[in-house]
Amino acid sequence: MNRKAGCILSTMTASALLLSACSGGGGDDNAAGSGKELTMWTWKVAYTPGFEAAAKLYEQKTGVKVKIDTFTPDDTYRQKFQAAANSKNLPDVINWWATAGDSIEGSVLELSGEIKDDVLGKYVGTAMDPIRITQSQVDSWKTDKNATTVQKGLKVGEFYGLPLDIGGFFTFYGNKKLLEEAGLKAEAPKTWEEFVSMMEAVKAKSGTPGLVFGAKIPDLWENWAGSALSIMHGGPQGYIDLLERKAKMSDPANLPVVKAMETLAGKELLMPGVLSTDIDGADQAFAAGKAAFDLGGSFTMSTLLAMGMKPEDIITFPVPPLEGSKIQAWTTDPFTLTQLSVNKDSKNREAALDFITFMTTDPEAAVAFANGAYTVPAVNLGDHAKNLDPNLKSISDTFAKEPGPYSEASPAINSLRGKHKEWEVYAQALQSVIEKKLTAEQAAGKFDDTMAKLEASGN
């Protein structure tokens, strides 16, 4: 080989190596087009054992294997999905947040023509609500100048996934031992005021702060507790009015909810450093006994158990109502947490559709998934519910069986709370209330002023 040829060969080898290094690496995920293997992505590490258990049942039934890949955390998964969608390299099945108009619709199969009522009738009453596109969403996107082309192209009644699991926020977890040491009965408080006095008693006895939650995330309080307090206090329509800009936060009907946070801050019942604490950090702090109560959802229990707590160490109860609320007890109105969708370009489209239908409607698969993932399935389990893990079953039993007040407000929540940016300002103002830099009245005033300013500027 002469020198020139050697040079060319070296250059070509280097180029080839470089190009191969730059390529996706995984090749075509759908290449297993024989129909014997499906590929699936999720971001929920805790769900993987559940998916694997259900996939095993599916393989026994059909001979089709399902290969599950997990990419975490949430942001990474979103970016992974976007990159793969742009390069047409998505897996056959995608686990996604149960939502409509999240811009994945251009990449996954629209199912209203594929899935009929015989399947849809198997889910719990409200399971399809966040997935199926509503008239109010279509109207909202049509008038929203910032809505994407994908959102503007969606039609009423379309849906792009099937509901996998349900759950609810609005759940407080209490440390039974700390409560009993403070001379309290480890029972759910009947009102917000009683809840506050329980926190005060624990703090007085042991010095342990009352409450921890992921306050680093500005809108977490509103999403997980504040909206429940509002809906109970003024009824669902009162909250809808606020979302639709027909009411003010400083109205007597709404101000007490802001004051609830002011009380926690004023009495120094929140864990020090709560504003730099995220969701995991809050759960860790609670599990380590650094706070008497933790705010979470039905999904928090699995995290606490994984952190070494025992079910008998914990009491759980829904957000208690403020005294004088229109609704005197919060029924945890479950909503769909995640969905399963099919890649619209999948070579295994039929098999993928069959798999997501099996995963979300077959009672045995649903129980296997639920017990492995520690989440409540979206399908009506009927008699199979007895096979659920006992803790999971007790969570499931606390869920309302009929659509409740949250369901009534949720269409407005889904379409307006993200769009109307006074809520973003309010979430940050509440952080200032926690810091005692703003009073409840000032925070509410900030919400109202921003709302007026945005309305005036056509936003």
Next chain:
Amino acid sequence: MVTTKNKWVPYLFLLPGVLLFLGVGVYSVGFSILLSFYNWSGIDFSTARFEGLANFRQFLLGDDPIVTQNFYKALLHNALIAVFQVVIVVPAALVLAFTLQNTKMAAMYRTVYFLPMIASGVAIFYVWKGLFEPAGALNALFQWIGLDFLVIPGGMLGSSSTSLMGIILTTIWGGLPGTLILYYAGLTSIDPTLYEAASVDGASKTTLIRKITWPLLKPITLIAVIQMINGAFQTFENVFIMTGGGPGGSSEVIGTLVYRTAFLDNDYGLASAIGWVSFLVTGVIAIFSIRSFQADI
């Protein structure tokens, strides 16, 4: 020896690098500029909608008051980080570079000073976060030395009054080694005969520094300042990990605003527009710095 026969061979060797630059560098920069004129959710560019200058108007001219407020607030925070960095790091790095040059334990000091440069950013910022916790080392130190009035009950990062200060501290800590290297290299490259000649002429130590060292280090200072301004306007990692921009937006910077807009709100067009305006602002400041230094050099 390059002959007419094989003169194209060097270009062939350059080809992979050129292709990589064109494919990754130029394409992504160009695409990002293009994006700033579109409304796009991040998937399938055929769904992108041309919006002209709407994205720019949204945050520059107040078409969307909240985005505008967030942008200018973040820009101010970036500017504050830049100012604090330049004002503190330049003299500190200069003093440390002198120390390095004149100490017998230079090797040990070098290792200590350059630690921030070799340590993993993400891991280090989690350590910083721990130090700033309510029960962290910083509060414990203040209590231990009797400066209780400096203790921040909610932790430095948990208070909107101090969260940006926490970010600035980590930025200064991270920015010091790079500037130190520049000054150290600059000091060692100064011809010692200049000092000898000046000393023979009776120049004092202060005069040597004022008349020889500082003028010869001015071009290096210019590079250091531009690097720091550039770094300050690209701040992201430490803010993202330590505060997420909070509490109440008190530590939001352009980097986290762009991230939030693109990856959480799925508004890639607006995020690109914000990114490019931030780039232009950095460029203007850099040009201003170059001009003001050039007048002096």
